[in-house]
Amino acid sequence: MGSAGVQRWLKLQRDFGRAIGPVVTSVDLGVGPTSALAHLGPGPEALGYLLDIEDGTPESSARNRTLLWRLGRILNEVGDVVPFEGDSWAEAFVTTYNGIKHANRALPEEADILNAINGAVLVVRAWVAHRLGVKPEHISQTLAMDRLNVRYHKLDEL
Numbered sequence: 001m002g003s004a005g006v007q008r009w010l011k012l013q014r015d016f017g018r019a020i021g022p023v024v025t026s027v028d029l030g031v032g033p034t035s036a037l038a039h040l041g042p043g044p045e046a047l048g049y050l051l052d053i054e055d056g057t058p059e060s061s062a063r064n065r066t067l068l069w070r071l072g073r074i075l076n077e078v079g080d081v082v083p084f085e086g087d088s089w090a091e092a093f094v095t096t097y098n099g100i101k102h103a104n105r106a107l108p109e110e111a112d113i114l115n116a117i118n119g120a121v122l123v124v125r126a127w128v129a130h131r132l133g134v135k136p137e138h139i140s141q142t143l144a145m146d147r148l149n150v151r152y153h154k155l156d157e158l
Contacts, residue, residue, distance in 0.1 A: 019047035111152040118148040
């Protein structure tokens with residue numbers, strides 16, 4: 001990676017730190033799943049927004065994008081390197097995150113919360129690696145072996 005890689009990382013941190021920070025710090029936060037998702041959730045949301053701004057979308061339009069659209073924007077950039085079906089994860093993430101964020105919605109099951117967290121971390125890791133110039137096949141291989149690449153099941157699914 002060398003000094004050029006360090007420079008890319010510093011630029012990424014400067015430009016996208018608001019999005020990366022909540023995801024990075026959520027991994028070992030030491031709180032329950034609901035609190036971890038509440039902490040992590042603004043990260044992917046901010047990343048999709050910031051990518052929209054980077055694309056040249058006016059702020060007035062970018063702020064009105066849905067969370068699902070923002071997650072789709074991230075997934076469009078990382079392609080097929082994540083070890084799960086991205087669109088299905090994005091829909092489940094939106095439902096789960098909104099379920100803990102809004103008191104008028106049903107609180108999601110813990111398995112859904114854990115799957116939303118793990119998927120978000122893997123998607124953001126893929127995006128960071130992509131932006132740092134890591135080859136897609138290496139990103140795929142690494143994420144396939146990542147400790148967060150697990151699927152939790154509800155009791156009625158066992």
